[in-house]
Structure formats: C-alpha cells, structure tokens
Amino acid sequence: MEAEEPLPPGQHVPRDWPVLHYGRVPRFRPERWDLRVQGATASGRESRWTWPEVAAMERERVTADFHCVTRFSIRGVLWEGVRATTLATLAAPADDATHVMVWAEYGYSANLRMSDFLTDTSLLATHRDGEPLTSEHGAPLRMVVPHLYAWKSVKWVRAIEYLIADRRGFWEERGYHNVADPWLEQRYSYQEELPPA
Ligand SMILES: Nc1nc2c(c(=O)[nH]1)N[C@H]1C(S)=C(S)[C@@H](COP(=O)(O)O)O[C@H]1N2
Numbered sequence: 001m002e003a004e005e006p007l008p009p010g011q012h013v014p015r016d017w018p019v020l021h022y023g024r025v026p027r028f029r030p031e032r033w034d035l036r037v038q039g040a041t042a043s044g045r046e047s048r049w050t051w052p053e054v055a056a057m058e059r060e061r062v063t064a065d066f067h068c069v070t071r072f073s074i075r076g077v078l079w080e081g082v083r084a085t086t087l088a089t090l091a092a093p094a095d096d097a098t099h100v101m102v103w104a105e106y107g108y109s110a111n112l113r114m115s116d117f118l119t120d121t122s123l124l125a126t127h128r129d130g131e132p133l134t135s136e137h138g139a140p141l142r143m144v145v146p147h148l149y150a151w152k153s154v155k156w157v158r159a160i161e162y163l164i165a166d167r168r169g170f171w172e173e174r175g176y177h178n179v180a181d182p183w184l185e186q187r188y189s190y191q192e193e194l195p196p197a
C-alpha cells in the first residue's frame, strides 16, 4: 500500500461520499441565475454575470482532500472551476476589504478571511472528478476551500460579498468556529476563546 498523507485529527474516510446540507436542493434555472460580486468592491459597483458568462470563464483544476466537521474526509477530490483569485481580478475588492461572505440560494452563507478566499486552491467549482457537479453537490457553482472545514465550501453560490469587517455566516452564528482550520481542529466557536494549544 502506498503511504498516504495524514488526515486532520479526528477524521476518517467513509465508504461513500455523503451529501450534506441544510434545507432543500435548489433547482437551477439558467435564465434566472446570476453570480454577483458586491459589497466593498474597488470600483464601488456590483458586478453581475449570467450563467453562460460564468461557464466561459477560465477554469483551473485542484486536487485536494475534503474535510467535514462531522468527521468524514474524502480523499483526493479533483475539482475544476474558476479560481477565486480570477474572480477577484474581474471584480477587485477595495483595499480595506478583509473578509468575504459567500452567499448561496436560500440565504445560506459562510464567511472567509480574504486570505483564505484568495488562496490558489480556492475555487468556484463547476466540475468534480471530470463531471459537471450534480444538483445535490452544488450545481451549477459551488465554493471549494479545501484547507478549511467543508461548511465553508458553500454549494449553490450566488454572490460573493466583500466585507470591511468580519461577520459570521450561517454555521458560524450557530456555534461553529469562525475560521475552521481542520488541522487545528477548529470545530466550535467556544474554542475561539481558548488560548492556543
Ligand atoms: N448552500 C449550502 N452549502 C453547503 C451546505 C449547506 O447546508 N448549504 N453544507 C456544507 C457542509 S456542512 C458540507 S460538509 C458540504 C458537503 O458537501 P457535499 O454535499 O458535496 O458532500 O457542503 C457545505 N456547503
């Protein structure tokens, strides 16, 4: 057997890839769908793209493990999509933007530090393992931030909001950790008050 990279603490690999989310799977209606970049943009304006425009953006591939806070990890997922840095070139954040809120259908959201968003491996993914995303895994567009717990990898993304001050997203408001680094086991918000281990 080949030696494998270690998993973050407290994680295991299940037999199948679970589908996990809060609420219903939204139906994709391409004619009504758009992607917005809003909030603290450098231009002061909101940007908006239709589905054909997003589908025509330059795409990259990233292979990474995927870690859910409920303790399953999926090894070596091949994602394909638009780099967050590419989007930030098309619609630049203001100089004083420090965080982003990633917004999904039905109001689900997750906040990220700008540095976590603007990492080379952060994608707005359209494909997984060479196939277009299925609806339940976030089609047509999902955030993928492989170095953080997967609740930050927002499915059914509709907007990126640049923030000049941090604000907690859906799970971050409900007891989950604001940063969510799986290697530091940043699972719960009470850990934010603990001295570093
Ligand atoms: N819009 C939305 N995105 C979401 C969620 C959600 O409830 N709504 N759940 C998150 C959580 S907790 C996990 S573990 C992953 C699961 O992704 P998967 O269903 O593709 O395995 O999606 C994340 N993205």
Ligand SMILES: [Mo]
Binding pocket: 020, 068, 069, 070, 150, 151
């Ligand atoms: Mo999760």
